Amino acid sequence: MAVRRILLVLTGWTLPAASALAAPIATGMAEREPPAPVLWLTLLTIAGLSLAMSCRRWWLPLMLWVPVAFAVSLIIAELADPVIGAAIREELGGFYVLQADLCAALAITVPLMFANMRFGRGDGAKNRSRLG
Template sequence: MAPTVPAFAGVAEREPPSAVLWLLVIGVAALSWVMACRRWWLPLALWVPVALFDSALVADLVDPVIGPAVRQELGLSYMMQADVTSALTLVLPLMFANAMFIRREQVKPKLRRDIWRR
């Protein structure tokens, strides 16, 4: 008699490892910073593909069949890390765009005053 194997064994192989998720966060942060230094709105273009990736990742984790299988294979810590990294990758481009927009607005009035004084 063959040993019983759960119906969804190996489901976690489809999910990216947690190290890859954290490297994605670092990559999104670095790319957002570089893009925001060029133009304040460029990180917003990065937000759309990141949001699509995060929605696919979270959709797998909250699925009523796949989610418990992933939780059983990888543990609750993976689920928490996936949620935190998804939230960070969504927020980081918006944070960098906002920071550069505010910096640009603070510098702009000073430049206008200098032009009128000349």
């Protein structure tokens, strides 16, 4: 039982590093950024892991949130930089920046949303039984 919990937590912590490892190493600015399908696939994986983790315990998605927030901050910092961000917008276009921002925002909020849904569900049932 404890081995499953450890594996689940380790999987959640290594997930944000997967997109960085999938990007090829090259000299161009655009080649250092993860492709848009990798961003969306990572977002879907984070959502799936958050759902599975929240079904186990309401606080487990919060453990996934910390590394995801760190990885998102690295991506957003590059896009917000005046020199690097301008080069990325020139090479990949504004639609890529929009997709990256949307995936980053959703990746930050999805684990919190699932944790809140599970926490609120258990809390509300207890409060209703006391009132009735």
